[in-house]
Amino acid sequence: MALVVALALITILSVVLTLRKKKMIYLTLPIVTLFGFALVKIWMVPMPFWDTVKFIFDLRG
DSSP states (O other), rough: HHHHHHHHHHHHHHHHHHHOOGGGGGGGHHHHHEEEEHHHHEEEEEEESHHHOOOOHHOOO
């Protein structure tokens, strides 16, 4: 639950910064945060990194 609140706050902050400073680069902050979170979760798996990534993408079909 805390993660959802943190991501929501980051998103709201980036939208406010984008509207105030008129720079679209601030909208990449939530995307980068989600990507970083996904990488941390992948690194937490006790398998080698590339084996974990291959396993995740093999789950699709």
